[in-house]
Amino acid sequence: MERLFTASFNLGLAVAVWKEPGRDDVSIIIDFSETLNKVQFNENIGSGFLLSPFINPDLKETILIRPDIYFNSSESEIQVNNIPNSTLADTFEYHYNEFTSFHQGKYSSKNSNKKETQEFTNLVEKAVEEIQKEKFKKIVLSRSKEKGLPSGFNPFQFYLQLCQKHPLAFTSLVSHPTLGTWIGATPELLVSVSKDNIFKTIALAATKPATGIQKLNEVVWTQKEIEEQAIVSRYIINCFKSIRLREYEDEGPRTVQAGNLFHLRTDFTVNINEVPFPDLLYRMIKLLHPTSAVCGTPKEPAMNYITEMEKYDRELFTGFLGPININNETSVYVNIRCCKIQSGKVSFFAGAGITKDSVAANELEETNHKMYTLESLFDNLH
């Protein structure tokens, strides 16, 4: 699989590698088309690996990596669904056989960027004032920080380490000619539909560092954290209500662990066989994205505030990604706990839900903890 990934990466093809939570098998999809594959987001989308940036009005910016090549590590055969033109086929084969190593760079483990963290703190303070003036109920603000890449950094080997470290996350390594290379281990499901037509989504919010040995049922949450997560649950219920779907089941909130952090999570399920919405998956992605776990409530003003006030473009961070209609299953995740690799540098991203009771220094610390999910693995490469 490393050879398949590396050949695609070196040729600048769109490629996605992923592993589902709790499973051992890893899948890869390679798309031979040399253009951006923006898709009409509806039930005729076909199969592949979905990619969406955070800012995606009417989902018109959604990209599908098509399975010209599909391989799952539990099978022996590579599925070739579409043979590229002969020049591309030859160069692909050459790169596949002549495995080359990765770019060189310098890793700096120091990251005392005072200006960037100060800007984030100021931003949170301003947002709290806006919330107290009742402009929003909740807004998720984020930051990004860069470091140099370690020399000889190999994304695929790094990805395998990430899978080992986070067996219960959805891990992915995606490289796209225009969107760059992204690696992540997210705990946040956006939507899934299983083979037997069970739809699922979750409300994930509130964060605590998982230090010391603490049993999940002994974690104590404050009123602020309970309310912050309840806002996300209510947002999901309102999405169901807006299409008059009442036949959902919910379970939670309960404490879950994601790497070095605890969160509160409520699970929602719908048996699609029992409701008049065969296209529930598509409807719900349109309604849910971006959820108030990564954007805010009410959605439009929160979105506008984020695009105006955050000092950088989130790109794929807090967008969504995952396999759609592969082996009759779909699982699309929110792209958090991720990093972007580009020209000798790595960028880390993290956000925190701000409510009227937020304290800026605590929210900054929370984003540091979240970045640590990926950053700690880079620090350990030395």
Ligand SMILES: C=C(O[C@@H]1C=C(C(=O)O)C=C[C@H]1O)C(=O)O
């Ligand atoms: C935005 C992130 O995480 C989201 C925000 C959370 C929070 O505000 O407590 C918790 C989980 C995620 O829904 C992130 O990891 O960057």
